[in-house]
Amino acid sequence: MKSKGQLHLVPINCEVLEGWQTFPTFEKEQCWRCGSDTNKEIIQVTHGVSEPYYYCRSCLAVGSANTCQKYIWQPPLQRKGTDVNLLEWEGCLTPEQSVISNHLKEAVEKGCERYFIWAVTGAGKTEILYETIAFFLQNGGQVAFISPRRAACIDVSKRLKKVFSRTQQVTLHQTSEAVYKDEQLVIATAPQMWRFYCAFDLIIIDEVDAFPYVSSLQLQYGTKRALKKTGSSVLLSATPTKT
Ligand SMILES: [Zn+2]
Structure with a gap:
């Protein structure tokens, strides 16, 4: 299949x-x-x-x-939503992080196409995203988290496995042996997006300023194509370029 x-x-x-x-x-x-x-x-x-x-x-x-x-x-799987809170995170956000977390969630709920978070390394950008990821997963959405480097991908994957343990996940990069089998949450390097078409409701692009993504029109093109026409993308950076 x-x-x-x-x-x-x-x-x-x-x-x-x-x-x-x-x-x-x-x-x-x-x-x-x-x-x-x-x-x-x-x-x-x-x-x-x-x-x-x-x-x-x-x-x-x-x-x-x-x-x-x-x-x-074929169009991606249509999943039913759930009332179960899929986020199992015991940490808590600082008041400042909460402001961004809430603002992001409200923006994507209203259909915001692109949202950019600019914060220094260690500011808790991934944690700020948890509520938004949970919102999409609970509504049956497909989510992709893109990291520029394989090591970063593996690290994010470990963190997301812990806090979304009830969601099926797969980590895709050039040397991983994993094969996508309709998992709801995909953690991947950017080239893996070339494998998809109109597949995701939410794509998060970490270190959007990093090589090779920043200078590759092909990677940017592929990421855009992997997103559904109604999807949202969230860009993260500590050191954004002017563009
Ligand atoms: Zn090509």
């Missing part, structure tokens, strides 16, 4: 079962999942093949996508 909300690559002439939608890997020589469109990134293969084809070098990290393939996709 293939997971939902995720893009699965299949040969272009593969028959598609009912309920699945298909998308091209390339549109007008632009990679559909990462947006690359230059000669440097889109490579044409002509040698040793009966039909020339293109592949994208930019998003190779999640598997080669070429013009002999297409994506198949």
Whole structure:
């Protein structure tokens, strides 16, 4: 059974079962999942093949996508909400942290598309997010937490496992062997977002100013595509760029 909300690559002439939608890997020589469109990134293969084809070098990290393939996709799982408080955290926020936590939650409840939190390292940015994450999870939403580095990803994953122990979670990065199986909470490095399409109600992007995310249009493109059209993103930074 293939997971939902995720893009699965299949040969272009593969028959598609009912309920699945298909998308091209390339549109007008632009990679559909990462947006690359230059000669440097889109490579044409002509040698040793009966039909020339293109592949994208930019998003190779999640598997080669070429013009002999297409994506198949199903909308993400529709989950029922729950009245159970899924947040099991015994700590408490300072009055200042509470102000931001409440403001963020109110903003996303009203459908805020992008929310930016600028605070120094150690200010408790992750804890400030707990109530908002809980709000989405309790309403049946899909949540992704993106960290720029694998180590940061693993660290966040441990913390979220503790405080949301009743929620199914998966941690995805280049060397993890985990496979996404419709878990409600995904902790991942940014390239992993290329695997998804209109999948998340909330995407949190930690250290939004960090390399490679800050300078990669492809990673930013992929993250935007992984978010549902009605979704919210929360950006975190201690040292934001002007942009
Ligand atoms: Zn690509």
